Amino acid sequence: MKIFLYNPDDGISYNYIPHLWMFLLKALTPENHEVIIADRKVQNMNEKEISEYVVENGIGLVGIGAMTRMIGKAYKVADAVRERGISVVMGGPHVTVMPEEALKHADSVAIGEADNTWPQMVEDAKNGNLKKIYRNAGKNGKEEKPDLGSYPLIPWSELDIGGFNNIPKILRPMIKHFAKGWENFFLIPVETQRGCPYGCEFCTVTRFFGNSIRFRTNESVVQELLNLKSIVKEGRGRVGVLFVDDNFAINLKRTKSLLRDIIAANAQIFYFAQISINLLKDDELIDLLAESGCKWIFIGLESIDETNLKLVHKNQNKPKDYKRILEKLAQKDIYAIVSFIFGFDNDSPGIAERTFQQLKTWPPCLPVFGQLTPYPGTPLYDKLLFENRLERPVHWIEVQPFEMAHHPLRISPEIVHQELKKAWTFSYSSEMNYKSINCLSDRDIGYQLFHLIARVIFHGIYFPQKSSFKWIKVLFKNRKAFFKVGKSIYRKRIHSSKVSNGVRP
Numbered sequence: 222m223k224i225f226l227y228n229p230d231d232g233i234s235y236n237y238i239p240h241l242w243m244f245l246l247k248a249l250t251p252e253n254h255e256v257i258i259a260d261r262k263v264q265n266m267n268e269k270e271i272s273e274y275v276v277e278n279g280i281g282l283v284g285i286g287a288m289t290r291m292i293g294k295a296y297k298v299a300d301a302v303r304e305r306g307i308s309v310v311m312g313g314p315h316v317t318v319m320p321e322e323a324l325k326h327a328d329s330v331a332i333g334e335a336d337n338t339w340p341q342m343v344e345d346a347k348n349g350n351l352k353k354i355y356r357n358a359g360k361n362g363k364e365e366k367p368d369l370g371s372y373p374l375i376p377w378s379e380l381d382i383g384g385f386n387n388i389p390k391i392l393r394p395m396i397k398h399f400a401k402g403w404e405n406f407f408l409i410p411v412e413t414q415r416g417c418p419y420g421c422e423f424c425t426v427t428r429f430f431g432n433s434i435r436f437r438t439n440e441s442v443v444q445e446l447l448n449l450k451s452i453v454k455e456g457r458g459r460v461g462v463l464f465v466d467d468n469f470a471i472n473l474k475r476t477k478s479l480l481r482d483i484i485a486a487n488a489q490i491f492y493f494a495q496i497s498i499n500l501l502k503d504d505e506l507i508d509l510l511a512e513s514g515c516k517w518i519f520i521g522l523e524s525i526d527e528t529n530l531k532l533v534h535k536n537q538n539k540p541k542d543y544k545r546i547l548e549k550l551a552q553k554d555i556y557a558i559v560s561f562i563f564g565f566d567n568d569s570p571g572i573a574e575r576t577f578q579q580l581k582t583w584p585p586c587l588p589v590f591g592q593l594t595p596y597p598g599t600p601l602y603d604k605l606l607f608e609n610r611l612e613r614p615v616h617w618i619e620v621q622p623f624e625m626a627h628h629p630l631r632i633s634p635e636i637v638h639q640e641l642k643k644a645w646t647f648s649y650s651s652e653m654n655y656k657s658i659n660c661l662s663d664r665d666i667g668y669q670l671f672h673l674i675a676r677v678i679f680h681g682i683y684f685p686q687k688s689s690f691k692w693i694k695v696l697f698k699n700r701k702a703f704f705k706v707g708k709s710i711y712r713k714r715i716h717s718s719k720v721s722n723g724v725r726p
């Protein structure tokens with residue numbers, strides 16, 4: 222049977238990173254089935270075109286996965302495909318908590334992690350025997366989480382990932398000239414563990430993956446990294462890894478042992494990881510992160526206000542520690558993508574300015590800002606529903622980007638929206654980009670260029686940059702910063718050619 226796995230996007234930014242679930246389910250699909258992966262970023266088709274594609278290509282089963290904010294689009298695709306008589310199955314964090322809603326659009330849903338249920342779904346679909354609901358039940362009927370001890374090896378080097386090149390087309394000739402090889406840059410998702418014990422009020426993870434942690438073996442992670450390194454060796458482009466674990470260092474002993482094994486196997490690859498700020502106090506961990514290839518850490522700082530953090534049960538974050546820890550990371554050449562949420566109950570007008578004032582005192586970071594969103598299945602959603610504060614209880618069906626679905630206590634949703642815009646505008650202004658590059662002027666030039674490109678790409682998370690015209694505009698605005706980095710690269714080249722010609726600098 223031919224299976225088509227599809228992931229929509231959110232209509233604002235691209236899916237810069239391939240969604241792991243598709244590649245994982247492909248690797249878990251029983252033999253004798255062909256799996257075609259389609260991501261909205263790469264296969265730019267609307268629902269009608271998808272339904273035509275699946276009919277013309279003899280697809281027997283369509284699997285769709287989506288986060289809450291893409292679910293409306295996912296349902297449209299599902300409806301169009303089913304109209305053509307082809308079965309649709311859905312899975313992922315949203316349909317897990319809203320299975321009845323999903324079953325209005327799909328023949329079948331996978332509840333929770335589908336590693337063990339997927340092969341059965343495929344066989345049942347082949348035999349025309351699909352059940353409505355699949356869940357991984359243990360002997361006592363309770364949900365059992367898959368054991369990651371037998372995690373499959375995803376054959377990245379054999380897959381076509383060309384469509385996920387993160388370097389915008391318009392920049393590729395320039396990058397090729399200045400930093401050959403980096404014109405094709407892929408960020409690949411890899412997981413090493415699942416689960417998070419913290420249970421922050423707004424987050425879906427603890428309920429979905431559970432509060433105890435399950436690990437892949439070190440050997441299997443190392444093998445996957447070595448496999449990814451072969452893409453670089455074959456000259457197909459540069460590869461970075463995003464460890465999608467929600468808290469890469471939640472078990473310090475295990476993380477350190479994994480990092481030591483990565484180093485020992487020479488499997489270091491440039492990587493990003495997500496780690497809670499409280500776990501980054503450990504100096505040995507930071508040394509091992511740096512030595513094993515970590516370049517960026519995604520840190521959910523959420524707020525600079527301790528009261529807000531307490532309100533949403535994110536007590537592990539202590540705003541007084543932020544600066545010190547970020548500086549410690551920067552000393553090891555590790556920078557942070559710091560994530561903030563506006564619209565907490567203790568937020569008040571001026572939140573963007575107050576946050577920005579703090580940000581300016583930290584080493585260069587890539588900040589991201591979002592509004593507090595009550596995702597279904599979270600304690601936050603249940604609380605707001607109970608308090609009758611949800612203005613749009615099914616906000617996901619018609620997603621309004623950066624619009625709130627409820628009213629915070631001390632700030633209106635309209636002001637939150639304005640504050641978000643302000644925060645994104647301040648943080649990615651050409652002045653701020655130039656300032657960040659200046660702060661990094663004693664660092665590796667390749668890194669400076671990478672940082673600048675990342676800043677320009679991050680600008681597009683809030684201000685859509687999908688056309689070449691928009692890109693040209695953004696590049697033009699940042700010409701001073703690009704010129705500065707270009708000049709340093711040129712100087713370095715002259716310097717190294719003099720040295721290689723025996724001229725003393």
Ligand code: B12
Pocket residue numbers: 230231234235236237238239240241242245283284285286287288289290291310311312313314315331333334335336339410412423424425426430465466467591592596597
């Ligand atoms: C990596 C990641 C990102 C990355 C990239 C996304 C990507 N391309 O992978 C980045 C940083 C860009 C990102 C951004 C966002 N993310 Co995010 N992200 C994650 C993260 C950490 C890992 C995803 C992952 O790969 N998991 C591992 C895979 C194997 O698990 P899985 O996807 O759940 O798949 C399993 C099952 O769900 C099931 N399954 C999934 N799909 C399907 C489909 C079918 C047909 C079947 C049968 C089964 C099935 O099978 C899989 C194997 O068991 C998750 C948290 C988490 N641990 O999952 C959050 C998470 C998915 N993100 C979340 C959110 C909210 C966002 C943002 C909206 C944040 C923001 N405010 O901007 C943005 C939106 C981005 C966008 N473009 O729309 C939420 C989603 C909640 C929800 N209900 O929608 C999560 C769950 C985190 C959270 N705090 O709650 N994210």
Ligand code: SF4
Pocket residue numbers: 417418419420421424425426427467468497521
């Ligand atoms: S620490 Fe991160 S992953 Fe864990 S519950 Fe909190 S927000 Fe979610």
